[in-house]
Amino acid sequence: MQSGLALLLIGIQLVYAGKHSLQYFYTATSGLPNFPQFVSVGLVDEQPFTYYDSNIRRETPRQDWMAKSEGEDYWEQQTQTLTGTEQSFKNNINVAKERFNQTGGVHINQVMYGCSWDEETGDVDGFDEHGYDGEDFFSLDLKNLRYISTVPEAHITLVKVNNNKALLEQKKQYRTQECIEWLKKYLQYGKSTLERKVSPEVSLLQKSPSSPVTCHATGFYPKEVTISWQKNKQDHDEDVDLGELVVNEDGTFQKTSTLSVKPDDWKMNVYECVVEHKSRTIRSILTEDKIKTNYAPVPIGIIVGVVAVVLLLVIIAVAGYKVYQKNKGFNPVNASDDGSNSSAHSDPKA
Structure with missing residues (x-):
């Protein structure tokens, strides 16, 4: 995982001419008064276009072109997805604290996932990076289709996820196909804005x-x-x-x-x-x-x-549809939990 995620997710992957990206930043927080416990920010070509937090509890557009392009059904489904994700991440941050033998204090669980598409070459790529308290935790190696980490506390998660081959295939399919389709759709929605040129x-x-x-x-x-x-x-x-x-x-x-x-x-x-x-x-x-x-x-x-x-917005994120309640831990959501009409996607929790 890139060190940018460790630096509060400011190091967003760069988009150059002809290359586009769809990214979701999720963050769960603990011990931060007067700040949402969970926030989700979606970005197309690094432009925020959706927003949700645990205070408003509603997915909302952040671009006029997005508000005009999707109807109430879209926003309702996205809201339901993120409401479940919010609960999952509140659980996961408590589990992380246990794994690191932490009690009080301020703690942050972060995720950045999504895909990129090179309009000129047709190449596609995907990413799924998890961080905890400003440090890399684990990430998806899409080429070898496995999650990797150098942090001992992530071992339980890696064993669970890497043994679930169906889930790993789902992650690959989402990043190389479904996510790309949503990216192209959003690019078309915001074409006039995303292709504009403004002088410095x-x-x-x-x-x-x-x-x-x-x-x-x-x-x-x-x-x-x-x-x-x-x-x-x-x-x-x-x-x-x-x-x-x-x-x-x-x-x-x-x-x-x-x-x-x-x-x-x-x-x-x-x-x-x-x-x-x-x-x-x-x-x-x-x-x-x-x-x-x-x-x-x-x-x-x-x-x-x-x-x-930017820190407060892009310090915020997560993916997932339902609270996985079987065992205590950072649990992946089953492939069947994904909604075909949603651009969000369920992923292993940090």
Whole structure:
């Protein structure tokens, strides 16, 4: 499993030109007051399009195109599915605490699953990654059709699931066929939105006159962007720190690149930040009059606030239809429990 899941599921698999993804993020929490005990977020090409939590107890659309494309039956079935999943995950997080010999404190059980489709080559892939308390727990090796883990506490789950060949085949069928069909349907629903191009807004930011200078690009879509620096019209890679891609609340993206050179250096030379996006290329020459110097009070607050929102939304997820009540443990739901009219899917619990 990728380390991105361990980092509160921020490391969403990247979607490049021609490649699309359908992902579900489920999280169960314990010991977090004033926060839902269970949340589900669905994303198409990294755009949130469905949402459910244990407070509202209703699957809801997060895109106008989704609200217009599916009727009440769809939302009712999705809600029933996630209501059962919510109960399963509340049980599973208690089981995990027992396995790790934990009592009180804050604990998080996370799942990310779904599929990807390369429109240009036709290649398909699937994923199912489980995490607990910010660490990798176990994941599906789709190529060899088995669940794997390096965590001793996951052994009970691995034995149970890997011995259920019918369940493993179901996981493969869902990720390589059914999930792909739903992905293509959702892409068609949101075609005008998902294929849009929005240019980035670029700013040069600095905390203080002696601080590094950050080139901040935000509000762009799709997410593919390149931020680089030039010194006297030559590529400059030294003293450059490229930031992570961050999702904004409106579904657009932001990214930064920080240049750590002394002010005397960039004042005596021509430094330029170059932002290349599908919509256009923006070049910003580093000069004092272009720098926003009161960086900390406003832009940083905005960025941190957006990151917090993403953390809270994408820290949230799970899959499953019914509470499996036979034995205490992280139990897979039988293949017969799947609903053919639902895009969600039952999976082994973390």
